[in-house]
Structure formats: C-alpha cells, structure tokens
Amino acid sequence: MTTTFVQNHAFFKDLAALLTGELLLPDDAAYEQARQLWNGKVKTQPAAIVRCLTVQDVIHTVRWTRAHGLPLSVRGGGDDCAGRALSEHGVTIDLSQMRAVTIDLDACTAHVQGGATASDLMEAAQKYGLATATGNCSTVGMAGLTLGGGYGPLIGAYGLAADNLLSAQVVTADGQLVTANAEEHPDLLWGLRGGGGNFGIVVSLEYRLHPLTTVLSGMLLYPLDQARAVLRHFNEFIATAPDELTIPSGFIQTPEGLTVFCLLPTYCGPLEAGEQVLAPLRTFGNLLVDQVQSVTYNDLIHQWDVNAPKGRHYYTQTQSLKGLQAETIEALIEQGLPFSSPFSFMTAHHFHGAASRVGVSETAFALRQDHLMFELVAAWEPQSPDEQKHIEWSQNISQALAPYAFKGGYINLLDQEEQERVPLAFGSNYQRLLDLKRTYDPDDVFHSTMGHLAA
Numbered sequence: 246m247t248t249t250f251v252q253n254h255a256f257f258k259d260l261a262a263l264l265t266g267e268l269l270l271p272d273d274a275a276y277e278q279a280r281q282l283w284n285g286k287v288k289t290q291p292a293a294i295v296r297c298l299t300v301q302d303v304i305h306t307v308r309w310t311r312a313h314g315l316p317l318s319v320r321g322g323g324d325d326c327a328g329r330a331l332s333e334h335g336v337t338i339d340l341s342q343m344r345a346v347t348i349d350l351d352a353c354t355a356h357v358q359g360g361a362t363a364s365d366l367m368e369a370a371q372k373y374g375l376a377t378a379t380g381n382c383s384t385v386g387m388a389g390l391t392l393g394g395g396y397g398p399l400i401g402a403y404g405l406a407a408d409n410l411l412s413a414q415v416v417t418a419d420g421q422l423v424t425a426n427a428e429e430h431p432d433l434l435w436g437l438r439g440g441g442g443n444f445g446i447v448v449s450l451e452y453r454l455h456p457l458t459t460v461l462s463g464m465l466l467y468p469l470d471q472a473r474a475v476l477r478h479f480n481e482f483i484a485t486a487p488d489e490l491t492i493p494s495g496f497i498q499t500p501e502g503l504t505v506f507c508l509l510p511t512y513c514g515p516l517e518a519g520e521q522v523l524a525p526l527r528t529f530g531n532l533l534v535d536q537v538q539s540v541t542y543n544d545l546i547h548q549w550d551v552n553a554p555k556g557r558h559y560y561t562q563t564q565s566l567k568g569l570q571a572e573t574i575e576a577l578i579e580q581g582l583p584f585s586s587p588f589s590f591m592t593a594h595h596f597h598g599a600a601s602r603v604g605v606s607e608t609a610f611a612l613r614q615d616h617l618m619f620e621l622v623a624a625w626e627p628q629s630p631d632e633q634k635h636i637e638w639s640q641n642i643s644q645a646l647a648p649y650a651f652k653g654g655y656i657n658l659l660d661q662e663e664q665e666r667v668p669l670a671f672g673s674n675y676q677r678l679l680d681l682k683r684t685y686d687p688d689d690v691f692h693s694t695m696g697h698l699a700a
C-alpha cells in the first residue's frame with residue numbers, strides 16, 4: 246500500500262462517515278496544526294488524524310484501522326518527547342477534544358476523559374478545594390502521565406498519579422469497551438498503573454481526590470559556585486523529609502543567561518508547619534532568590550510551563566539515582582555544564598514517601614524506593630544547526646551517571662532508541678506485563694507507546 250493511496254480522501258470515506266468528530270488528512274487546512282506536538286523536533290506524518298469526540302468514534306477508528314492494516318497511535322496531551330503520539334503513515338486517534346472532567350463530591354473522585362490535561366483536572370477540582378497527584382506541568386495529558394507512572398509535587402503525600410487511579414474505561418485492540426477496576430479486569434487496572442499505553446485506549450479515568458487548595462512552594466535559586474555544597478546539604482535534608490514535602494531540584498538557566506542551581510520545594514500540609522520544615526533550606530548558603538510563598542496548587546503547576554514551551558526541539562535522557570554522592574555531583578557539574586544551549590536544563594524529580602511505600606508488585610510501576618529521577622533535557626531553537634551537539638550533551642551526562650543509577654529508566658521519558666531499557670524499568674513486573682499484553686493486545690496494535698512491550 247503506497248502513501249499516496251492511503252492519503253486519498255476516498256480511501257477514508259467509510260471511516261469519516263462513521264464519525265462524530267473530524268477526520269483530517271494531510272491536505273486539510275487543520276492537519277498541520279493537529280500534527281504539532283510539544284516537541285517540535287517530531288516531524289512524523291500520519292496518514293490521518295481522527296479528532297474523536299465520543300467513545301464510539303474511538304471504537305469505530307480502532308476497528309476500521311485494524312481492518313485496513315494501518316498502524317495506530319494515540320494522542321492525549323501531545324507531550325511525549327519521543328513523539329509516539331504519531332505514527333508514520335498511520336492513523337492517529339487524537340483525544341484532545343475529549344477533555345471533560347466531572348467531580349464526584351460524595352466519593353471524592355474525579356472522572357476525566359482520556360484527553361484531559363493536568364490543567365483540565367485541576368481547574369475542575371480546585372473549585373471544591375480538592376486535588377490529586379499530577380505532574381509538575383499543566384499541559385501534560387493525565388492519561389499519558391498516569392500510564393507511565395506520574396512523578397509530581399504531591400508524590401510524597403499522595404504517591405504517583407498511577408497510585409491515585411481507581412478505575413478506567415479502555416477501548417481494547419478488538420474495539421471492545423471494558424472497565425478496569427478492583428472488581429472488573431483488576432489485572433488490566435494493575436497494568437494501567439505504570440505499564441505504558443500497551444493495553445488499549447483509555448477513554449476515561451477515575452482518580453482519588455484529596456482535600457488541598459494551597460501549598461507552600463516556590464523556587465530557591467543558588468549561585469553556581471554553591472552548587473556542590475547545596476547538593477550535599479539537599480541530599481542529607483531529603484533523607485528525613487516528611488511526606489508533605491517534595492523537592493524537585495536541578496540546574497537551570499535564567500532568562501538573563503545565568504546558570505543557577507535550584508530547589509523547588511512544595512509543602513502540602515499546614516502552611517505554618519511548612520515554614521518551619523523549610524527553614525533549614527531557606528537559610529542555607531547565600532540564596533540568590535527565594536520565591537517560596539503560599540500558592541494554589543493549580544497555579545503552581547502552571548508556573549513551570551514557561552520553561553519548556555511547545556514547539557522547541559527537545560531530546561531527553563533519564564537516570565534514576567538512589568541519592569547523590571560525590572561522584573554523581575561531579576558528573577552533573579563536569580559533564581552537564583556549560584549547557585549546550587541556553588534552553589537546556591537538568592532537573593531531578595524527588596520520589597519518596599507514599600510512593601515508596603507501595604509494594605513493587607502492587608502496580609506495574611516497579612521502582613518503589615526513594616530516588617531522584619534525573620531528566621537531562623536538551624532544548625534548542627528549531628533553526629539551530631547543532632542538533633547532534635545538543636543530543637550528545639544529554640547522552641554524555643546520562644552515560645556519566647549510568648554507573649551509579651538504577652537499571653532501566655522512567656518509561657515516560659525513554660527514547661525510541663532505548664527499547665532495551667524497558668524490561669529493566671519494569672524489573673520483576675516485566676513477565677506479568679508481557680502476559681497482560683498477550684491477553685489484551687496479542688497483535689501488538691498499540692506498539693507506538695512508551696514502555697512498549699513486544700507481545
């Protein structure tokens with residue numbers, strides 16, 4: 246089958262006739278915009294993008310695409326760095342129009358559609374003084390985040406996003422709608438909690454909510470010459486951090502071009518207690534900037550968005566470290582600095598507390614011990630001629646950290662070229678996940694996903 250053939254409107258007319266939503270082909274005006282992902286480096290050209298409006302649209306598209314032997318991919322928030330939301334000459338099921346959120350106050354849960362972002366969920370939940378474990382940024386799709394695990398500022402208190410997933414509705418590879426919860430398909434629910442997008446298209450998710458409106462949070466910026474001392478202090482400090490306090494950290498660049506070390510603590514308990522807990526961090530060294538203040542959780546997750554805008558070119562490597570030691574601090578500073586570009590950054594997610602107390606086999610997400618998950622994010626403007634230089638910058642730090650890191654990595658941020666790290670990331674859950682894949686997707690329809698399991 247040639248590309249010209251599959252891009253023909255006549256070829257897709259039977260599918261288009263079944264849909265409530267729009268079917269976009271490359272010569273449609275809206276196609277180019279619909280194809281844009283967060284990572285502007287991704288140039289993949291699907292044969293068609295189906296902007297689903299209903300669950301029935303999803304079911305029709307799965308069945309039709311399979312019957313016609315085309316590759317299938319799923320787009321939620323479009324934030325996957327590796328661009329797995331699109332597959333070349335395939336059909337993309339675009340859920341970005343299915344973002345409704347319903348709050349159930351009696352059950353203290355939120356039901357969100359498969360394309361909802363953290364922002365959609367928090368806008369709705371905050372009205373009732375409620376929140377759940379999202380990632381750090383507002384734009385990320387809740388389904389994509391959750392299927393890979395989902396690190397965020399509330400991880401110490403409430404666990405991963407995946408730990409707060411109570412049930413889901415999934416369109417499977419044969420176009421059936423199934424519910425996964427504690428009673429129905431509990432094996433599937435287990436796999437959706439960190440096992441990637443391997444098992445189907447999640448059209449709705451139910452999350453546990455927690456009473457929370459305001460947190461104590463903000464950047465603490467330190468000059469570079471204090472980075473080693475602050476990192477050592479930070480490493481000791483987090484060993485006894487209470488669940489309410491989660492502290493992402495990293496090396497970033499200010500808009501003025503200054504490279505600084507930063508801590509971004511979030512305390513989600515009583516604010517006065519938070520002031521006391523944070524005092525040893527805020528009085529250590531000579532801070533350049535202290536922006537810690539009370540802020541709504543919803544505002545907090547919008548604050549980081551500006552640092553990683555949509556459309557730039559990105560390449561990411563990850564390494565998860567048990568903690569920081571002299572060698573890893575040196576590797577970060579010696580290999581990572583100076584940055585290859587004014588937009589790159591190295592940040593660490595802080596995994597601890599409630600997330601560490603979940604048993605390894607309780608969910609598909611296997612790395613259940615305290616750690617720092619480093620993201621080594623190369624970012625550059627589309628016109629930069631030095632793409633390879635930026636990619637190598639990220640790879641070099643990753644290699645320098647690798648001897649000290651847990652095997653595997655964070656599946657949501659593994660590159661397409663890192664398939665060999667997937668079994669290591671799933672660890673002792675890998676075999677069970679393979680069995681689940683054979684049950685729910687034996688023909689590997691959902692191959693374009695993070696954490697791909699070859700059935």
Ligand SMILES: Cc1cc2nc3c(=O)[nH]c(=O)nc-3n(C[C@H](O)[C@H](O)[C@H](O)COP(=O)(O)OP(=O)(O)OC[C@H]3O[C@@H](n4cnc5c(N)ncnc54)[C@H](O)[C@@H]3O)c2cc1C
Nearest residue numbers: 321322323324325329359380381386388389396442447694
């Ligand atoms: C700016 C930014 C900030 C981030 N911050 C964090 C963070 O704080 N914590 C963290 O853990 N991660 C973070 N990530 C990583 C993020 O969690 C993953 O990239 C995630 O996969 C993005 O989901 P998405 O729906 O936005 O992506 P998409 O590109 O739309 O989808 C990625 C893949 O997810 C799967 N998928 C998405 N939706 C569905 C669905 N409804 N059903 C089935 N499969 C689906 C598909 O396999 C798809 O290929 C961040 C990424 C970015 C770009």
